Amino acid sequence: MAESLLSLRINGEAVSTAAPSHWTLLEVLRYRLDLIGSKQGCDKGDCGACTVQINGEPVLACLTLAATAQRGEVRTVEGLSWAPEASQGCHPLQDAFDRWDAAQCGFCTPGILMAAEALLRKRAAVVTRDEVREALAGNLCRCTGYTKIIDAVVDASEVVFGQRGDESTDDSAQQTGS
Amino acid sequence: MSSSEPPPNVPVTPHVGKALPHESAVGHVTGAAHYTDDLLPRYADALHAWPVQSPHAHARLSQAAIDDAAALAIEGVVTVLTVADVPGANEVGPVAHDEALFPEEVMHCGQAVAWVLGETLEAAKLGAAAVVVDYEPLPAITTMRQAIAAESFLTEALVIESGDSGDVEAALAAAPHTLEGELEIGGQEHFYLETQAAIACWDEAGEVFVHSSTQHPSETQEVVARVLGLHRNRVTCQSLRMGGAFGGKEVQANPVAAVAALGAHKTGRPVRVRYDRQLDMTMTGKRHPFLARYRAGYDGDGRIVAFDLQLYSDGGYSLDLSKAIMFRALFHCDNCYRIPNLRVVGRVLRTHKTSQTAFRGFGGPQGMVAGEDMLARVAQAVGKPAHEVRALNFYAEGDRTPYGQLVRDAERIPRIWSGLMGSADFEARRAAVAEFNASHPHEKRGLAITPVKFGISFTTSFLNQAGALVLVYQDGSVQVNHGGTEMGQGLHTKMLQIAADGLGVTLDQVRLMPTRTDKVPNTSATAASSGSDLNGAAVERACAQIRERMAEVAGRRLQVPPMDLRFAGGRVFPFWCAPGHPDHGASSLGFVELAQQAYLERVSLFAAGYYRTPAIHYDEAAGRGKPFHYFAYGAAVSEVEVDGFTGQFVLRRVDILHDVGSSISPLIDRGQIEGGFIQGMGWLTSEELIWAEDGRLATRGASTYKLPTLGECPEAFHVELLPMAAEPAVVKGSKAVGEPPFMLAISVREALREAVAAFAAESNAAPVELGCPSTPEAVYWAIEGVREGRAKQVSAAE
Numbered sequence: 001m002a003e004s005l006l007s008l009r010i011n012g013e014a015v016s017t018a019a020p021s022h023w024t025l026l027e028v029l030r031y032r033l034d035l036i037g038s039k040q041g042c043d044k045g046d047c048g049a050c051t052v053q054i055n056g057e058p059v060l061a062c063l064t065l066a067a068t069a070q071r072g073e074v075r076t077v078e079g080l081s082w083a084p085e086a087s088q089g090c091h092p093l094q095d096a097f098d099r100w101d102a103a104q105c106g107f108c109t110p111g112i113l114m115a116a117e118a119l120l121r122k123r124a125a126v127v128t129r130d131e132v133r134e135a136l137a138g139n140l141c142r143c144t145g146y147t148k149i150i151d152a153v154v155d156a157s158e159v160v161f162g163q164r165g166d167e168s169t170d171d172s173a174q175q176t177g178s
Numbered sequence: 179m180s181s182s183e184p185p186p187n188v189p190v191t192p193h194v195g196k197a198l199p200h201e202s203a204v205g206h207v208t209g210a211a212h213y214t215d216d217l218l219p220r221y222a223d224a225l226h227a228w229p230v231q232s233p234h235a236h237a238r239l240s241q242a243a244i245d246d247a248a249a250l251a252i253e254g255v256v257t258v259l260t261v262a263d264v265p266g267a268n269e270v271g272p273v274a275h276d277e278a279l280f281p282e283e284v285m286h287c288g289q290a291v292a293w294v295l296g297e298t299l300e301a302a303k304l305g306a307a308a309v310v311v312d313y314e315p316l317p318a319i320t321t322m323r324q325a326i327a328a329e330s331f332l333t334e335a336l337v338i339e340s341g342d343s344g345d346v347e348a349a350l351a352a353a354p355h356t357l358e359g360e361l362e363i364g365g366q367e368h369f370y371l372e373t374q375a376a377i378a379c380w381d382e383a384g385e386v387f388v389h390s391s392t393q394h395p396s397e398t399q400e401v402v403a404r405v406l407g408l409h410r411n412r413v414t415c416q417s418l419r420m421g422g423a424f425g426g427k428e429v430q431a432n433p434v435a436a437v438a439a440l441g442a443h444k445t446g447r448p449v450r451v452r453y454d455r456q457l458d459m460t461m462t463g464k465r466h467p468f469l470a471r472y473r474a475g476y477d478g479d480g481r482i483v484a485f486d487l488q489l490y491s492d493g494g495y496s497l498d499l500s501k502a503i504m505f506r507a508l509f510h511c512d513n514c515y516r517i518p519n520l521r522v523v524g525r526v527l528r529t530h531k532t533s534q535t536a537f538r539g540f541g542g543p544q545g546m547v548a549g550e551d552m553l554a555r556v557a558q559a560v561g562k563p564a565h566e567v568r569a570l571n572f573y574a575e576g577d578r579t580p581y582g583q584l585v586r587d588a589e590r591i592p593r594i595w596s597g598l599m600g601s602a603d604f605e606a607r608r609a610a611v612a613e614f615n616a617s618h619p620h621e622k623r624g625l626a627i628t629p630v631k632f633g634i635s636f637t638t639s640f641l642n643q644a645g646a647l648v649l650v651y652q653d654g655s656v657q658v659n660h661g662g663t664e665m666g667q668g669l670h671t672k673m674l675q676i677a678a679d680g681l682g683v684t685l686d687q688v689r690l691m692p693t694r695t696d697k698v699p700n701t702s703a704t705a706a707s708s709g710s711d712l713n714g715a716a717v718e719r720a721c722a723q724i725r726e727r728m729a730e731v732a733g734r735r736l737q738v739p740p741m742d743l744r745f746a747g748g749r750v751f752p753f754w755c756a757p758g759h760p761d762h763g764a765s766s767l768g769f770v771e772l773a774q775q776a777y778l779e780r781v782s783l784f785a786a787g788y789y790r791t792p793a794i795h796y797d798e799a800a801g802r803g804k805p806f807h808y809f810a811y812g813a814a815v816s817e818v819e820v821d822g823f824t825g826q827f828v829l830r831r832v833d834i835l836h837d838v839g840s841s842i843s844p845l846i847d848r849g850q851i852e853g854g855f856i857q858g859m860g861w862l863t864s865e866e867l868i869w870a871e872d873g874r875l876a877t878r879g880a881s882t883y884k885l886p887t888l889g890e891c892p893e894a895f896h897v898e899l900l901p902m903a904a905e906p907a908v909v910k911g912s913k914a915v916g917e918p919p920f921m922l923a924i925s926v927r928e929a930l931r932e933a934v935a936a937f938a939a940e941s942n943a944a945p946v947e948l949g950c951p952s953t954p955e956a957v958y959w960a961i962e963g964v965r966e967g968r969a970k971q972v973s974a975a976e
Contacts, residue, residue, distance in 0.1 A: 020300070036216040037209020039421070041371045042455040046880035049371055077209035094207035098199045101845045104853060105666025106206030107371040107421030113207060133888045140880060142371055142422050143666045145852030146891040 011079025026061035037077040048139030051111035077110035096156035104143035197845040221448040228302035229290035235318035235530040235873025245310035254301025266407025285495035288460030318530040325527035340580035349484035349519035353475025366465035372421020378438035379448035392431035394703035401432040423665035425536030463535035470548035480567035493526040507545035602833035624933030632918035633806030642791035644712035648720040650783040654770030661701030662713040668846035680721025682745025707914035714909040720787030812836035814922035825958025831894040839905035839913030858923025938964035
């Protein structure tokens with residue numbers, strides 16, 4: 001099968017690799033670049049486990065031709081950090097997901113994080129539960145009841161945008177007492 | 179702190195009982211946690227496998243006549259696996275040996291008849307499309323009703339009868355009132371986010387090594403050995419972690435691993451098998467669809483006096499675990515209710531579909547839905563609120579189930595019930611719902627509370643055993659191996675907590691190892707909610723042995739009787755010198771130092787722990803025994819709002835009170851409860867498997883098979899754990915939590931029933947005929963049904 005050369009920018013680095021020209025970004029990430037954090041859940045855009053960002057927008061890597069991704073800045077879960085220059089340390093979303101136990105089997109988690117991170121960046125404010133529901137509408141999770149995921153994203157936005165403690169009406173936060 | 183003496187073996191600040199995040203949490207959120215197929219980059223020369231799938235539900239073919247010439251001509255196709263390549267048995271069935279890996283009689287649409295190995299996945303797929311198979315199509319049975327008519331069965335009739343034969347008939351005849359019902363209960367696709375996957379290769383010693391996304395590494399090992407004609411000691415199977423399983427990888431992972439191993443055997447190269455979603459949905463078994471027919475006898479108050487239930491399950495083409503699944507349905511049709519005369523007869527039907535398999539609840543949910551359907555109809559018939567009729571029939575302390583087991587802790591049922599009614603504000607909300615319904619002709623709300631009693635143990639008694647292997651190294655670091663697998667349920671986290679407390683060390687001193695058959699042999703599947711109970715006890719016992727030996731060494735050093743020593747926080751000390759005591763530092767010993775000392779004194783620092791559940795048994799022929807070690811209890815309140823024009827509904831609020839004993843890991847248990855409930859809600863309200871008449875599965879992806887998303891998740895979702903609920907017969911006083919909460923979702927279906935009933939005139943006593951799953955479409959037709967009933971009544975009155 002004919003392979004063509006791809007020049008991509010992934011997680012802030014220039015990367016070159018050869019791959020069949022019909023390959024999706026997900027295939028190139030997983031099978032050429034060993035970036036296995038992006039998951040293959042349904043192979044056709046139903047589940048969101050492969051969600052990455054291109055130029056800050058969440059996209060489904062399983063429906064994106066790798067060739068078209070050459071035009072943008074690709075970001076995967078491996079490159080997740082709040083401040084790109086500070087490569088060490090946890091993103092507040094990652095930290096919140098740990099504290100809320102928002103990942104059970106963890107397979108949907110990378111995609112959910114990338115969708116949630118795009119939401120936080122765009123909103124640049126404490127997000128509401130409804131905003132989280134809308135932003136993550138394309139991400140399936142089969143283990144949790146989603147509640148912990150919503151809790152974690154809202155919590156992370158409070159950490160980042162500094163309104164902690166102002167809204168203590170959240171029952172589930174009290175229940176978990178994290 | 180020093181004044182009160184900690185009880186033996188309980189650390190001062192235990193890890194057990196603490197709300198800790200998942201043991202792999204950091205790996206999950208950074209993408210560094212590997213799942214089976216993520217290991218592929220480590221096998222540079224791996225071949226990819228793709229199946230040749232039958233387009234027919236039932237057909238004959240000759241393996242020898244499979245024509246692979248065109249496939250082999252495709253660039254990158256390496257070989258085609260057929261029965262001729264099998265050195266051992268062409269047989270992968272788990273209980274009955276009734277599943278050919280390479281069939282000559284196709285038994286379901288989509289069944290693999292041959293496998294193509296390619297240098298690339300594309301090559302394998304192109305090759306599979308080019309393989310020519312000459313099928314001779316045969317008549318297929320694709321519905322339960324066809325199977326009943328054709329007497330196509332996989333089992334004999336399985337029976338549980340509470341009294342003597344004939345009691346139920348007599349009780350029905352003598353009952354003040356009787357009613358009949360029939361209910362078809364849909365199946366369910368597991369839709370674990372990680373599809374089935376395996377990579378097989380030759381290990382350094384030239385033997386078979388299989389990475390498998392399996393809940394049951396020992397059986398996967400056994401099936402691989404069977405197909406390759408090897409003893410099990412030459413096959414090692416590892417289950418690193420799974421991206422969800424829910425029962426779908428209890429036996430269905432076996433053929434995946436067998437194909438990979440066979441490919442590696444034939445080619446000498448690593449072989450990777452990964453189903454894509456469509457393969458997974460068309461090739462693997464699902465939750466069994468059921469057909470329930472019943473008669474119930476009751477008095478004017480709604481007290482059930484007799485229940486005669488006939489259950490059929492659609493087992494698909496082979497036995498799989500269907501018999502045990504049907505037994506669990508039988509064991510759970512009574513749910514929390516004392517039914518003096520009960521007869522339940524279950525039979526597994528054979529159809530030309532995927533072989534239906536284990537799925538969270540394992541038949542229990544289907545039996546329970548049938549029982550709750552009956553209760554709801556009785557309530558409607560006697561004109562009383564369903565929650566009152568349910569409570570009227572509860573088991574009391576001292577009662578026995580129809581199969582003769584004492585309902586231990588039956589008092590928890592009313593305790594949970596009244597506690598939840600209070601915390602959910604049930605009565606006031608019921609009044610509010612009635613008020614809403616009176617003023618809204620086109621939208622109706624429904625509020626329902628339902629209980630759960632779920633039996634814990636494998637009902638196949640011998641499976642209730644587990645092993646662990648705990649290793650302490652000279653530097654005081656610890657490895658824990660046990661037979662259970664991690665599928666996201668948090669088992670490894672709980673095992674870490676138990677091990678850390680068992681040795682009195684900190685969590686970061688303990689490493690939980692991937693589950694492998696060369697560490698603990700002959701394990702049972704991580705299933706039946708029992709993973710933590712069984713493996714936890716084994717881990718605890720292994721740690722206790724090591725601790726005892728180390729205490730001997732420490733006792734000599736500290737001049738203290740070993741039995742007076744406590745292990746906590748990475749130190750060993752006499753119980754009167756607990757941390758905080760002024761002499762703690764001087765009269766204690768570090769665990770690291772002690773490990774080194776023990777080694778120098780030639781004291782063994784590793785131990786195997788073994789546990790078997792005591793006193794469980796079941797006599798299938800008699801229908802009597804004590805199949806369960808104990809029961810887990812819970813209840814849920816759900817409130818829905820239904821649109822009368824479309825049947826669309828929203829779940830407004832859910833309240834749950836659930837019994838997990840003394841929780842080992844409250845954060846994890848809460849996740850199991852929430853996730854189990856939502857998965858149960860999906861099964862009962864949105865997930866609908868559609869098979870075409872020719873046996874093709876029409877719902878092959880999430881685009882046509884509606885899984886719960888954030889949009890269906892209730893905005894108000896209150897989950898509480900039952901306090902003061904220690905279970906003395908289980909490790910750390912805990913209770914199993916994997917499956918029981920699934921059935922709490924029956925409250926959603928019952929709330930929908932209440933809402934549908936509200937569309938009828940008050941005087942209409944026609945039963946609500948609500949399909950299951952109760953999708954918006956089914957709800958719509960149920961509303962039409964009660965409106966018709968109402969119209970009929972009006973015309974009759976005229």
